[in-house]
Amino acid sequence: MSATAVTVSQPDARPAPVRGTYRFELVKLLSQWRIRLLFAACWLGPGVLVAGVSQQSSLPADTVFGRWMSQTGWAGTLVGLSFSGTFLLPLVTALVAGDVFAVEDRLGTWRHLLVAVRSPRRIFVAKALASLSVLALLLAGLPASSIVGGLAAVGNRPLVGLDGHLLTPAHAAVAVLAAWACALAPTLAFAAVGWLGSVAFGRSPLGLVLPALLALALQAAQILPLPVVVRAALPNYAFVAWHGLFTDPAQAGSVVVGVAVALVWALAATALAYAMFMRRDFTDVAYDGLGAGIFVWTVLPTVALLVAGVGMLAALTPASGSGVDKAKLDASLATAYGHLYRMQTTQLHRPDVTEAQLQATASCDKGGSLVEDVGPGNDWRCVVTWHLPGTKATGSAIYQLDVNPDGRYVADGDGPQEVNGFFQVRTPVGNAPNPLWQFDGSVDLLTSTSKG
Amino acid sequence: MREDLVVRARGITKCFGEVVALDGVDLDVAQGQVHGLVGPNGAGKTTLLGLLLGLGVPDGGELEILGSPVRRTLALPDGIAGFVDGPGLYPALTARQNLVALERLRGGGVGIDEVLAQVGLTDVADDRVRGFSLGMRQRLGLAAALLTRPRLLVLDEPANGLDPAGTRQVHRVLTGLAATGTSVVLSSHRMDDLAALCSDVTLLAAGRVVFSGPIGKLATQTDQLDYRVRVSDPTAARRIAEDTPGLRILTDDDVLRRPDVEALLVRGPEPALDDLIARLVGAGVAVRELAPVIAPLEAAFLALTRGSDASSRDDPSGDDPSREDPGRDEQGEEEH
Numbered sequence: 001m002s003a004t005a006v007t008v009s010q011p012d013a014r015p016a017p018v019r020g021t022y023r024f025e026l027v028k029l030l031s032q033w034r035i036r037l038l039f040a041a042c043w044l045g046p047g048v049l050v051a052g053v054s055q056q057s058s059l060p061a062d063t064v065f066g067r068w069m070s071q072t073g074w075a076g077t078l079v080g081l082s083f084s085g086t087f088l089l090p091l092v093t094a095l096v097a098g099d100v101f102a103v104e105d106r107l108g109t110w111r112h113l114l115v116a117v118r119s120p121r122r123i124f125v126a127k128a129l130a131s132l133s134v135l136a137l138l139l140a141g142l143p144a145s146s147i148v149g150g151l152a153a154v155g156n157r158p159l160v161g162l163d164g165h166l167l168t169p170a171h172a173a174v175a176v177l178a179a180w181a182c183a184l185a186p187t188l189a190f191a192a193v194g195w196l197g198s199v200a201f202g203r204s205p206l207g208l209v210l211p212a213l214l215a216l217a218l219q220a221a222q223i224l225p226l227p228v229v230v231r232a233a234l235p236n237y238a239f240v241a242w243h244g245l246f247t248d249p250a251q252a253g254s255v256v257v258g259v260a261v262a263l264v265w266a267l268a269a270t271a272l273a274y275a276m277f278m279r280r281d282f283t284d285v286a287y288d289g290l291g292a293g294i295f296v297w298t299v300l301p302t303v304a305l306l307v308a309g310v311g312m313l314a315a316l317t318p319a320s321g322s323g324v325d326k327a328k329l330d331a332s333l334a335t336a337y338g339h340l341y342r343m344q345t346t347q348l349h350r351p352d353v354t355e356a357q358l359q360a361t362a363s364c365d366k367g368g369s370l371v372e373d374v375g376p377g378n379d380w381r382c383v384v385t386w387h388l389p390g391t392k393a394t395g396s397a398i399y400q401l402d403v404n405p406d407g408r409y410v411a412d413g414d415g416p417q418e419v420n421g422f423f424q425v426r427t428p429v430g431n432a433p434n435p436l437w438q439f440d441g442s443v444d445l446l447t448s449t450s451k452g
Numbered sequence: 453m454r455e456d457l458v459v460r461a462r463g464i465t466k467c468f469g470e471v472v473a474l475d476g477v478d479l480d481v482a483q484g485q486v487h488g489l490v491g492p493n494g495a496g497k498t499t500l501l502g503l504l505l506g507l508g509v510p511d512g513g514e515l516e517i518l519g520s521p522v523r524r525t526l527a528l529p530d531g532i533a534g535f536v537d538g539p540g541l542y543p544a545l546t547a548r549q550n551l552v553a554l555e556r557l558r559g560g561g562v563g564i565d566e567v568l569a570q571v572g573l574t575d576v577a578d579d580r581v582r583g584f585s586l587g588m589r590q591r592l593g594l595a596a597a598l599l600t601r602p603r604l605l606v607l608d609e610p611a612n613g614l615d616p617a618g619t620r621q622v623h624r625v626l627t628g629l630a631a632t633g634t635s636v637v638l639s640s641h642r643m644d645d646l647a648a649l650c651s652d653v654t655l656l657a658a659g660r661v662v663f664s665g666p667i668g669k670l671a672t673q674t675d676q677l678d679y680r681v682r683v684s685d686p687t688a689a690r691r692i693a694e695d696t697p698g699l700r701i702l703t704d705d706d707v708l709r710r711p712d713v714e715a716l717l718v719r720g721p722e723p724a725l726d727d728l729i730a731r732l733v734g735a736g737v738a739v740r741e742l743a744p745v746i747a748p749l750e751a752a753f754l755a756l757t758r759g760s761d762a763s764s765r766d767d768p769s770g771d772d773p774s775r776e777d778p779g780r781d782e783q784g785e786e787e788h
Contacts, residue, residue, distance in 0.1 A: 013530040014555040024553045031544040112540020112596075115533070116557045118526045227610050282525075283499055283508030284468045 018126055025100070025130035025367075034095060035134060039101035042092065043141035049219030050076030054153045064243060064440050066318070069150075071433070072157040075174040077143055081179055082140055085239030089183060090190045090215030092138055097210040100131040101277070105287075113283055115244035121150030128195060128270070135191055143180040161246040161434065162408070162442040163332065164339030179242035182255060185262035189235040190215065192269035194287065199273045199295050202287060225376060225405050228273050228323030228349075228445045233309030235265035240406040243442045249445040254407075255380070261309060269307050272297060276362035313446075323445030324403055326364050326373035329380060333362040333399065333411060334444045337384045340435045347427050347435070356410050360386040364401065378402040382411070395419065407445045413437045423429055457606050459504060459633040463513035465510060466499055473499040475659040476513070481604075481652075482638055486630045487640040488646040488667070491656035492757050497608070497639040500656070504606045504637060534606030534637075539593020543582035547573055547592050550581060554596050567595040572621050594622060599630075602735040605629060607638040611645045618657040623649055643749040645688030657757040671748040672695045678702065678751070682741035683732060689716050692731045699723030717745065753757045 029035055054076055055062065060066035063082050063239060068075035104110045117123050159172035168174060190211040197210030231237060232254070243256030244251025276297055280287065313319070340398035345353060348429035366373045371413040380401035385394050396413040413420025413436055420436040459481035467476040473496045481487045489497045502508055503515060506528040514627055515522040520531045541550050551564045568574045571591040573629055581589065590613055597605055605626075613617050617628055626636050626649055644654070646653055646667060655663040683689040694703050699720040718728065732739055 013528060013532075015526075019650050020556050021528075024557060026550070027545070027553065031542070033544075079745055105544065107540070108538050109540035109542065111502065111505065111507055111536055114507055115540075115587070116554055118506075118528075120525070194603060281468070283466065283502035 009373045013118055013321055015122050016117045018129075018176045019344050020130050021117050021122050021126035025126045026133060029096070029100070029130055029134050031274055037093060037136055038092060041140070042138045043145050044200050045369045045396070046077075046080050046142050046146035047152075050080060050146045050149035051153035053079075054150060061410075061438065066158075067438065068160055070154060072159045072172070073147070073150035073152070073154040073353070074157075074159040074167075074169070074176055077146035078179065080142060080146040081183060081242070085183055085186070086219055086237065087212075087215060088142075089139070089187045090211045092189055093135060093190040093194055094208060094211040096135050096138070097131045097191040098198055098211050099194075100127045100199065100206045101195065101198035101273075102203055109209040110282055112132050120278055122279075124274055132188075132191060135156045135187065139184070139187060139202070139342060143177065150434065159246075160340075160343070160439070161248065162336075162440055163247040164336035164343070164435075164439065164441075165248045166339070166343065169245070175245050179245050182238050182242040182245070182259055185259040185266070186236050186238045189262045189265040189269065191271065191364075192266040193235075195273040196269045196276070196298060199276045200298055200351075216332075221235075222406055225322060227321060228319045229310050229313040229317070230306075231323075231405065232319070232446060233261055233306055234263045238262045240408070243406075243408055244444060247442060251442070251446075253317070253446045254444055257309070257313065257446060261313075262307070265305065269300065297404050301379055318444050318448035319446045322375045322405065324374060324405075324443060325406060326366070328364045328443040328447070329382065329403065329409070330365045331402065332409075332441050333364065333382050333384060333398070333401070336411070336441045337362065337386070337397075337436070340439060341386065344425060347425060349428050360384060362379075362399075380409075403443075407443045411439050411441055411442050455782070457481065457516075458518055459487075459637065460484050460516040461500075461503075461510075461513065462515075463498070464503065464721075465509045465512035466496070466503065466508070466510050466516055472539040472659050474503075474510070477544065477656070477659070477661055478664070479654055479661075480664075481635050483603075483635055484630050484633045485611070485700075486626060486638070486650045486651060488650035488653040489637065489656065490641070490753060491644060493758075494657035494658060496659040497656055498536050500635065501606050501608050504604070505532060505534055505536060517778065518522055523739060528757055531600070531603035533597040533602035534608075535593050535597060535598050536608040538608070538612075539589055539596065541581045541589055541592060543594075544580060546578050546580050547584070547595075548577045550592065551596055551599060555599055558600050562599055562601050564599070567598045570598060571595045572618070579610075587618045588613055590614055591618060591622065594625065598625070603634055605634055605636045605638075608741075609639055609641065609654050611640060611642055615632070619645070643747055643753060647747075647749055655756055662756045663752075667749070670752045675752075676719055676755075677722070677725075677748060678717065678719045678726055678745040680715045680717055680741065680745050681728070681739065684738035684740065686714055686716060688735060689732055689737050691735065692735055692780065693718055693728055696720075696724060696728045699728055713775070713783060715741075 035451070059069050060079060063080040065075040069079060070165030104113060113123060114120065156169045158169060159167045161167055164347040192212045193214055197207035201210070215236065218234050220237065221234060222231060222240065238258030238261070242253040244254045245368050279328050338358050338360040341354065342353060343358065345431060362382050362384045364373065366375070366377060367379040371379070380403055382399045382401055383392040383396055384399060385396045388395050397416065397420045399411045399420070400414055401409050401411055415421035420434065423434055423437045424431040457480055460480055461479040464474050464477040464479070465472070468484050476583040478501060479498070479500070489500065495699070503510055503522070504517060506522065506526045508525055509522055516530060520529050522528065545553070547568065549565060551561060551567065555564060565574070568577050571594050572592055573588065573595060576588065579780065581592065584592065590610055594607070594610060597607070610622055614622060630636055637647070638743055650667050652665060653663070653667050654661055655670065667765070681689065693716060699718050702719055718725070729739060744751070
């Protein structure tokens with residue numbers, strides 16, 4: 001080699017604009033057949049399913065609002081939301097965000113993209129924005145399709161809330177849209193986890209399935225009788241917290257906590273994914289994920305975030321234990337009963353009464369005298385009493401309550417038969433579904449007992 | 453002193469964890485030069501090409517490209533294009549869509565139709581890359597690199613998968629570029645490609661430069677070449693060869709897969725071979741064929757890198773840490 005002198009130094013080439021990079025990422029995403037299939041599934045599937053199920057005699061009563069699917073077109077979309085939060089949204093997120101980085105590893109296109117864009121930061125931003133855009137378009141199809149399907153099949157009728165109060169169609173529409181909006185926060189968190197997995201695992205399919213696996217694990221955790229502060233510190237809490245939008249007053253605390261926690265998870269996972277991505281050495285074509293570093297980059301921060309979240313919620317909210325206790329159930333059941341009794345009164349063409357006139361109260365007991373009256377379970381037995389309109393006598397009815405750890409419960413009427421013991425009531429125009437026979441309710445897990 | 457250097461590297465080192473991919477590499481590439489990088493698996497060719505594209509920065513040493521020192525990843529002047537580890541193409545997009553996307557990102561100095569014509573892909577411009585052969589992908593990768601009218605073109609095995617016609621086309625493009633002042637750095641395992649294209653080569657072995665200079669000089673790096681001599685009288689020729697100083701007669705099994713009773717296999721330096729030919733002619737033995745069993749360049753390559761595979765001290769597997777990429781085989785099957 002001879003000694004050399006080089007030419008005059010030149011300025012570095014400018015990176016490609018984010019807008020152009022974003023557009024390229026969109027083109028790449030939309031050219032994938034699985035994304036196109038997802039569009040068809042998200043925009044057509046829910047409507048067809050909701051319309052079909054609404055016409056069946058057997059309704060999905062084990063899902064919240066499922067028992068009302070044949071009564072109002074607004075119930076089907078909420079059943080869809082419950083199902084989506086359990087599995088569909090994480091799965092869709094996994095298929096879009098969980099692959100947006102890893103696909104470049106599989107195709108061997110990273111170096112090409114980097115040379116073209118000349119900025120890893122802009123690539124990260126463009127990929128994140130493009131995958132979010134596609135996700136937003138996909139997710140918009142779920143409520144749109146299910147609402148159209150429900151309204152077309154059943155009609156634009158009032159919706160019975162989770163405390164028995166009747167939402168007019170306009171109010172139901174607002175609440176339904178707000179509930180779907182709540183679900184965006186945990187979806188964003190799963191998208192960020194998808195980016196994290198996509199960056200951390202390289203071409204390994206583990207990155208693709210990470211959001212779905214996480215969703216399954218978190219779903220399992222929500223079923224377990226965990227302390228409420230742990231439950232609320234998980235990113236999928238907002239997938240059930242939206243139930244609070246269907247009570248009057250709304251359980252705003254749970255909704256806010258659920259959304260805020262999910263957003264914090266989203267920010268943390270995005271920051272980790274970004275840091276990992278920026279550290280990657282793209283001259284190393286043998287790179288195949290972080291390997292042993294995955295523990296440091298993913299598991300440790302997850303545990304730290306969960307611990308910090310639990311600590312914050314324990315300090316900032318009055319919640320304790322499971323969040324389910326006798327006082328909350330007494331109040332919730334009495335309120336729901338009062339509202340639904342009025343509905344039954346209307347069905348039977350009896351003179352209207354107000355909840356104040358009824359003065360409904362409830363007294364719940366869990367598992368008899370040997371069991372403490374706290375926590376979820378299907379062994380809650382409640383007696384509801386109310387003042388019969390126009391008389392000094394009081395009525396009473398019995399309910400068996402199956403209370404889920406997430407605060408939702410199913411009240412199953414146990415008599416007397418003419419009040420809540422039979423699934424139909426005889427009205428002047430024929431038999432109709434008895435609103436007092438079985439209904440869904442919800443208690444706010446994040447309030448203290450004294451407030452309940 | 454040379455004022456026209458496009459690449460100037462001094463003592464470049466690059467490590468991936470405990471794997472030393474490059475170890476004190478020097479490289480000079482002049483303007484308008486086609487410079488070949490050659491070496492066995494694990495030599496560090498792809499890593500070096502990646503540094504020239506700005507995909508990373510050296511851990512040590514100095515690297516200047518187009519007169520600018522490389523200090524940060526992707527912080528390079530305009531005018532550098534190419535690919536390492538295969539051309540980066542998106543199979544679900546057409547050839548034209550791939551180029552349009554690139555043009556939008558980096559701007560284009562040359563028209564898309566023009567570069568497609570240059571590499572002979574005009575007829576398939578609107579076909580999805582998914583259906584392209586490896587050779588067509590290589591040519592499309594070259595077209596993508598040409599879009600920005602580069603001053604430095606970095607190509608990792610551009611002749612991979614090309615048929616003879618495709619090879620000629622790529623050679624024509626590259627020599628044409630060099631003639632207009634573009635510098636080309638390319639790696640290849642095919643010595644005939646390097647011989648046809650490159651004026652200079654750098655031979656890497658286990659991350660170190662074992663030769664750098666004009667390709668003609670590489671051929672003289674070994675004085676022991678194997679030749680096959682086909683003659684009219686093999687018995688007489690064998691006797692004469694045994695008497696020729698500096699020559700050794702080889703058995704067929706040493707170098708040939710198929711025994712050839714009419715051929716004589718000898719090993720020795722060129723002067724000894726000249727002496728043998730003179731003696732054969734003098735003895736009235738007709739020489740019907742004289743050819744190297746292994747091309748001189750390849751022989752030099754083997755001589756200079758002999759033992760380097762075994763001495764892949766940093767990579768016990770002997771594989772190139774930056775070469776073995778199972779994902780590359782999947783390109784044709786991916787939907788993206």
